[in-house]
Amino acid sequence: MSDTTDAASETPTAAGATTLTGSDTPAPVPADPGERHLVEEAVEHRRPTPEGGEHGAHPTDAQYMKIALVLAAITAVEVAIYYVKSDLGLGFAPILITMAAVKFFLVGAFFMHLRFDNRVLRRFFVTGIVLAIIIYVIVFLLLGVFTSTHGAHS
Amino acid sequence: MATTTTPEVLDESPGENPAEHGMSPVTNTGVSNEKLAMWSFLGSECLLFGALISTYFLYRGRSLTGPTPKNIYDIPYTSISSFVLLMSSLTMVLALAAIQRGDHRRLRLWLTATALLGTVFIGGQVYEFTSFIHEGLTMRTNLFGSSFFVLTGFHGVHVTLGIMMLLSLVLMSARGRLPQSKVQVVEIIGLYWHFVDVVWIVIFTVVYLIPSPVAHSTRPLQIR
Incomplete structure (x- = not known):
């Protein structure tokens, strides 16, 4: 760059x-x-360091396009899984969530340059994600979402 | 050991702003305050969208009346919208790479393409909302309608704000007010755009692809 x-x-x-x-x-x-x-x-x-250059150079345009192709392919597989979910039984939801997580990681790491930028920035973002997950899992547990009665309390 | 060793020394002229030269200024964190502010904002946005997605998740399968997700979603249509938004992230990062090279013509081209793809996504969302309303689903119809419109509506507002910022960048560049030294402005708006994209990645999976439970619960949610 x-x-x-x-x-x-x-x-x-x-x-x-x-x-x-x-x-x-x-x-x-x-x-x-x-x-x-x-x-x-x-x-x-x-010394001031060039933005994004602390841990290495950013990907090239060709590499960005390859990442976009991977993202498009994962999306296509997700939609395909949606249509064949009856054959996969109960296992299709974790598969879809895993694929979404992979897409999330690819965009964050390469398009948002978290893989190359200062790790302080990564910590800010990851803290927000982890905090959100912890808070809302606690809320779900309090409301009994993960139990079979789905919030029933008599 | 000499007492004159001063880590704070630099060959900077007084008053010179390193951020204007594509360099991060000297801060305690080693990154520019503007960029750090955007990342902390995005961290807080995780909590906002986490709340909205959780609310949708909590109300899944709890609607007493229809329409329900199963008989209203058009997955092929939403898949194309998702693909469009995903590709807008590619054009956004290509715009950033262009200004980093000093290629202002391609910067404007990719920024315009990103704004256009975002507009296509928003147009698709407006069409989807309109068709849902025609099929009898409004915010007041049931819990599904309330949580769905609030979640996707909030995301749509974020995309719309992103489009406005992108078009502002195109105008600034066309008027020569976006030199290569202001690469960080493009980078920060790009971060916002990519965040909007990753939020949609989660929404598309959790809201559209993972269906509601078949057995509907009519019991109220209570703290255990």
């Missing part, structure tokens, strides 16, 4: 370093080469 090359061209130098604390006074540069190396390492650690 082009932004990756932008990042690579901005290699920091200790001589041109300034603080981020609001002051544009150059930071003192240690004379000792060993200490200077430590400063440069710290600068490299704190």
Whole structure:
């Protein structure tokens, strides 16, 4: 990606370093080469990284199209399973949910770049999903949805 | 060990915004605040749609009068709508890849295609709602009608807002107000669009493909 090359061209130098604390006074540069190396390492650690490039490059257009083909194929299989569900007995619902989860993962990981972006973003999203699942499973349990009486309470 | 070792040093000019150069600004998290805000918003949206899907699930098979899902859903029709929305995610990510390359012509092309596919989806939903109403299913008919229209209606509103944002991006790009340095704007709106798509993936499976229980329960839901 082009932004990756932008990042690579901005290699920091200790001589041109300034603080981020609001002051544009150059930071003192240690004379000792060993200490200077430590400063440069710290600068490299704190450098802005290109969006999405922390864990690797994003997929190419061709790869995006392949992922879309997989998603379309899974959708076609889902619809096919809907029509042959009588042959699958009770097992068809978990199969459909698993296939939906795979589609969810593919879109999230590749189209939303969660696989490549900073893991903090992934945690925010996963926290929302997990929280939603926990809360609504508790509600279902309270209302007896998973029991055979389906909420009966006498 | 020298006390002058300062991790905060950078070769940035004062006042320069790294986000405007396609770079993430220096924050505690290492990601831009705007992007983090969108992800936290999407996390909260999981709870919103989780509530709506759960409500639909709770009311499944509890309607005292028809129409019921079994005699009203048109699965082939909804499958095509789902496919259209799924493909709009592809065009959205291609638009993002285009602006990352600095290809503004393709950016506008893919953004327009995404908005068009979204419009086709919404048009299909309007047609579906209209046909359901003609068959006697409204929000007031039964529990199925209430939970179905609220869930899919909320999703439809999200798609409509997404289309408006996409068209705004197309206009901004056409007027030269969306340079490559603002790639993050496209990325953030793209995240919203993909989220709308993943929500539909769940709705399509849970609401349309997994049928309601055959035996209807008339007992009220009570906390155990």
